[in-house]
Amino acid sequence: MDGSNTSKGGCPVMHGGNTGIGNHPAKWWPKTLNLDILHQHDVKTNPMDSDYNHREAVKALDFQGVWDDVDKLLTDSQVWWPADWGHYGGLFIRLSWHAAGSYRLGDGRGGAATGNIRFEPLNSWPDNASLDKARRILWPVKKKYGNALSWADLLVLAGTVAYSNMGLEVYGFAFGREDIWGPEIDINWGHDSEMLAPTDERVESVEDATSLYNPLSASHMGLIYVNPEGVNGNPNPAETAKYVRMTFSRMAMDDVETAALTVGGHTVGKAHGGLAADEVTGGPADGDVINAGFGWSDPGFDGNANTAHTSGLEGAWTSNPTQWDNGYLDLLFKYEWESKKSRAGAWQWEPIDIAEEDMVPDATDPSIKHNPIMTDADMAMKVDPVYREICEKFHKDPAYLSETFAKAWFKLTHRDMGPKANYYGPFVPKEDLIWQDPIPAGNTDYDVNAVKAQIAASDLSVADLVATAWDSARTYRASDMRGGANGARIRLAPQKDWAGNEPQRLANVLSVLEPIAAKAGASIADVIVLAGNVGVEKAIKAAGHSIEVPFETGRGDATDEMTDADSFSVLEPVADGFRNYMQSDFGTSAEELLLDRAQLLGLTAAEMTVLVGGLRVIGANFGGSKHGVFTQREGQLTTDFFDTITDMDYKWATAADGGTYVLKDRATDEVKYTATSADLVFGSNSILRAFSEVYAQNGNETKFIRDFVAAWTKVMNADRFDLLA
Template identity: 65%
Template structure:
């Protein structure tokens, strides 16, 4: 795999990451303004498909056997404009799939290959993704042929799967179903640096303590997928590099065994390209001229020979037979001693001492010539680090075990951000349930909902507790990787039940009343929690004068502790929830920034987020029962009062102690209400105020209730992939 070729970066260091479009933007003028546009980035206006197009339905009609056959044929159909190493594109396609999936990080579930985001900046121009533009262009004839039945997201990852099969690996399976996005993602924090490959110190409080890397980042440098292959900050030291490899892969939810398997299996095939001057390469795709037509990193010395290709700087293959998935990586890494050397481009890499000629791979273009293999500092880490070495020795003793472990780790890498198995489509979906898929058993659907509601009504639970418990159960959903949500009722399990934001004592009291109903009726607690929340909303609407039924879809199941990957579930813990006006001391960003982050992860639009917050305030659902933002004397009724008070000019707003604001009567000076910045931002931010004014209008009282119920239902059903 050519994955971390950065020996001599083809992108100018220190170059600005911002782009001018003929004038200063609002962000240029007001860089600290709340960036509300993250809630609008994937709207209908930028999607070229027909309004009724459903990719998940379209891909079910794909001729799976035909497209896999075409991909197999592609692997050995070398093109003169980008010749294949040893006549096989396997290594390139694996790198394409790997780098599409490898941006995933579990802290916020963002990144990954499930959206086809590698087609857009900044990913299409990252130094670590040099020449992957060529891989996508090689795939274009297949994309063109199958059209809407295959997304770029699915195609790029499928190409890696087929590449491994073509090179001798029995893969674990494949699931289709990744729908493409149509514009760059603006919600992902790739780092604060203003230059590519800036020193790692920018990302750590203490470079010697890898756990201090800034969250949610996972890679060690801006523009890299994982770690610097030459060593920490380009300084070779395999023992030190191993620590950074471990932290980086842990932030992708990979354990040590999976990490070692991926390192070995990834570098069992393909090669790195640095047999020339990487500094002579042209601009990256986003910086190249129109005549480049989306290509970047133009190589003035390229010929029709594979050996003339340059990606960045490291040069050579890792194994003797780089087009075969075998045990060659271990044979060379552990069979020889290695010494530090330089590639032709000047990159730090390792070469074996006194290697036998028959163990040297042949030239990528000329099979009559043998070349020196190489290892990166990250590869040497597998040999030097005692934990990784022990795992590799286990693999070497059992090839079948290594193949199976790698196949499973590769499957996890390429499917981690698809969420539960219900999202997988196609004939190659594995039957086995995997714990990282957050499995949930099917729930009961054929029951008398009205009868269950009657039992809930008799349970003596307050309206606020019913609404709050349902919200806390559902708010964990992340559209980024489709994890969390109300389905499974994991709010009653460790670690979720003990999260600060869930108020364990209050939860226990609610569950004490709801669990007997679940036991008596055979209905899942997950369904009952949501149903109770809906009942609270219905009661609140009725007391405000609106008789409305909140839609309810039965069928949620209850997960068990055994079905819950506790370690990886910890990252779903909220540290701030603007909807309940709660902000943990551990939150490093402002209340309003964290509110937008939560709203975006819940896949809410600006209007949906606005109406939900305003409704939650008047319902009295604040964490700890605080009165901040509860701009009403009719607490518990689903009214417009939050918005009418916020926009009422008979009040003025004054900063108070402890970051709390006071809402005062202009005539008397009396403090009428208190608020946080998460409340007042709906009056101060021009976009959010525009939404707030809609819900404050006299003629929109009923619309407010309808819209609140619709947004509430969207959150409750966010993880109901069976309803799609």
């Protein structure tokens, strides 16, 4: 034998990889709970040094130098991807827009704050065609400034600088976004059968745009917003208007902001529909290695800007596509428009009997003139009565348009950065905006131990103290850095009335804590968290241990005037497996909803495990429910939950109600405990059972308490960005 591989096929490599999508255990065992979303940005994927602190690094960045270098790039046309009219403004704006445009208010996911457009699926979405080229054009700037300049910042800065260069007085810009280093493949971008599948696949009724399944906002898989050719590719501006309104509302934009963004977004740049639309290849993920990460190869592209292909629509919206002006509205209202096919076969709108002076110079040869175009969404601004009225005001008052657009653009590109504590650089606006969820600085000069003593001496139970602090903190979303305990918005509308916060119990607890806070000069936000810590410490002491829970002062108290109540409605916990709460049947299992909340809180699977087990035995369940309270020592922070879930003296069975479960003594058949699937998953899922076994092992009681305290503190401090600076 010569030692060569003689097995069938010859190659020892498992093609597609052991962890390829087709090889995930869920393919073979669909009931398996996929925990990957909790670890998709594991430290093992991060190439930076373990002690690298991006917040510290960005402070030393030459902010003006970065701005100036991006500005220079705008007119440095590259032969391998030439700029339209010698100006990359439109391309850079589209890059920034599409980096930010995947954000959705429903779960805070998507958006520009992590630079996720560099990875799949966004990197290869049809709507992002050729934005890979824009990133390559920006590479010299990224390379020059190194680690301190994140791709996430640069991708958004590019469009802002472009608008400024073309004449818009921009509202501002903040640095501070930190890059991720791998795809967010476990985010629900939709379950469509294919890219650009009909809208029918993601709505209950095509006629009702608001029936789009939450948390989605785009009308098709692979699009940022709506189909530019019309609903399901059929031109009908009145129907498209409904989808535009729905999509932008799910990004927390009102009608005025939506109209401003539509007008301002198409005041500059152009759409590209090369001659070879049917022959354009797919995105970077579809390409061969020789493509070097480029996608959308177009055999009709001959190195001239006017033969590039992107959307299939072809043309610019204004006569001066590299200038910020009122040309978009001038043309929209001056002419009647008709639907026509572009040279690539896509539906677009063109003016009837246009004057030559209103035509658009060719992107490569200025001596050639073309008709301007409008998409179906653009025509919606004229057809929909609400949008039309807004646009007519913009048309009469260009300064109003510029100011409204500048603020809407800033909101679009910064909303997922969270509060201003995450903003860095000299271009940050001084004004506090309500969508930033402003919180005043809190007092740090008070006697913490005296406050703890007063809380401990009150009649509030351990469960009351812990549950209230948890409810205050659990609204935090790492996806867009909203919510959390800072600000104590749990005492304000709408949170004080959320069913999941048990309004009557909450009011009783606050009636005790608020006077304590006032007397000490502490914020209510601090005292709520401190009360939770007191409850945890009481439970630890009752279990025979003594460990102090870390606490940081300085939280502030928000007011009603600082709170956009409507936008907070999406943070309402319709389910919280940590407290065994589910508002109703959503067609999604309790354990999947638990996983979703854990991911939004930024928890690992191990942290989720220890918190659930601890909160159960403390007795912090919603409404005092006994589901999952696998202990005879409720109120003590013990490992009893894990002891029970791994104890073979018990058997599990479905309860009479069909929705919950019972744990029975195998010998007597006596029901000992009740449970939900959010409890039993810690015994049924192989990974979670492995974690449960760690805490059930003899000698790990102290480890369990230590791990619980660490995970608890992480949740309580999740929104303390001031501690990270």
